[in-house]
Amino acid sequence: MRDFPSCFGENAVQIADSSSSNGNKTSQNLVTCVYQCRLRGRSCLITLNWSKNLMGQGLSVGIDDSDNQSLCKVDIKPWLFSKRKGSKRIELDDSSNIDMYWDLSLAKFGSAPEPLEGFYFVIVSDRQMLLLLGDMRKEAFKKTAVTAAPVPMHTVFVAKREHVFGKKVFYTKAQFCDKGKTHDLMIECDTIGTNDPCLIIRVDTKNVMQVKHLQWKFRGNHAILVDGLPVEILWDVHNWLFGTSLGSAVFMFKTNLSADKSDLNILQWSHLQRFPDSESHLLGFSLILYVWKLE
Incomplete structure (x- = not known):
């Protein structure tokens, strides 16, 4: 020690x-969750920062490779009406794409900024899901049916950091x-x-x-x-x-x-x-x- x-x-x-x-x-209202996944044969980290302030809930998403180099970063602000439900495509340097889909319009929250139920958040690459969060799984699969095949994900929840009062x-x-x-x-x-x-x-x-x-x-x-x-x-x-x-x-x-x-x-x-x-x-x-x- x-x-x-x-x-x-x-x-x-x-x-x-x-x-x-x-x-x-x-x-007071900040929760960070880290997931390990495989992206195009490489080990990567997906980092989600759930936050809350006087305006409402927010979410930032980052994906880093095993060398701690950032592949992409996206800020989602669900308290803006247009951002409670939507999608975003990110083009990577190797000409591949990462697609993110979310629906937080009916999400329910407790004391922490991380949603408890009534939502989904999905990350897709190469027609495969890298990450699927939330209890609205049917809606998530329906939303990504064109670009994502429902195959087993090799994503592991590896770390969490939060503030407790x-x-x-x-x-x-x-x-x-x-x-x-x-x-x-x-x-x-x-x-x-x-x-x-x-x-x-x-x-x-x-x-x-x-x-x-x-x-x-x-x-x-x-x-x-x-x-x-x-x-x-x-x-x-x-x-x-x-x-x-x-x-x-x-x-x-x-x-x-x-x-x-x-x-x-x-x-x-x-x-x-x-x-x-x-x-x-x-x-x-x-x-x-x-x-x-x-x-």
């Missing part, structure tokens, strides 16, 4: 703060493998008015981790089992204890398919900024949470 403290330092918080001087207000208890949902069960995740920590703060993490109401004497153990890691998979929990709550009121704690939940703790040495912060690279994809799924305390 020699390398771990460098992964969660001040730079980790600045990613959330950099967009605005009032960082926690701006970053609360006063003492923080809730989110987590899916620790690509087609696994969605679990309720709860983080509880009270750092105000107590001489000995304690950190508790629960999965589906089950207590899976408890850290006492947190002022001495504000960074660390702990291994648990979820759905039979080893999951490594890494945390840094330094800013909660010693930082400013706007500082966030950082948590990472990583499925480690090799079950070898030495693999944690590859988790350099540069990888986490763009999410796992082609080497770390093989190890499983990463969920990174920036957790903010509301006043």
Whole structure:
């Protein structure tokens, strides 16, 4: 664990703060999802940034190759009437095309900017679907019938980053493998008015981790089992204890398919900024949470 403290330092918080001087207000509604796919025989990453501001929901989509070179980037703003439902074609340098189709006109949202139901979002290339999201699958296939054959997709959900807010208890949902069960995740920590703060993490109401004497153990890691998979929990709550009121704690939940703790040495912060690279994809799924305390 020699390398771990460098992964969660001040730079980790600045990613959330950099967009605005009032960082926690701006970053409150931001979810980033990363999928690994094959595009014309190459390994690629599809990155979706779901966001929400005073005008409504928004979505940006980027596709990068294994060398971290951008192949395309598209901004979709569903709060504009003409953009709630539509399509876009992107021409790549090799004369191939990528087509995106979406229908968010009836989408339902919870507290997060990521839609829950009533939508579809599709990426198509070479008459094959690279990505299909949402519960309106029939509508999606009907929309892409001319340009997309319904063949099995080799796309894997590899990483997610989101901002979570609360006063003492923080809730989110987590899916620790690509087609696994969605679990309720709860983080509880009270750092105000107590001489000995304690950190508790629960999965589906089950207590899976408890850290006492947190002022001495504000960074660390702990291994648990979820759905039979080893999951490594890494945390840094330094800013909660010693930082400013706007500082966030950082948590990472990583499925480690090799079950070898030495693999944690590859988790350099540069990888986490763009999410796992082609080497770390093989190890499983990463969920990174920036957790903010509301006043």
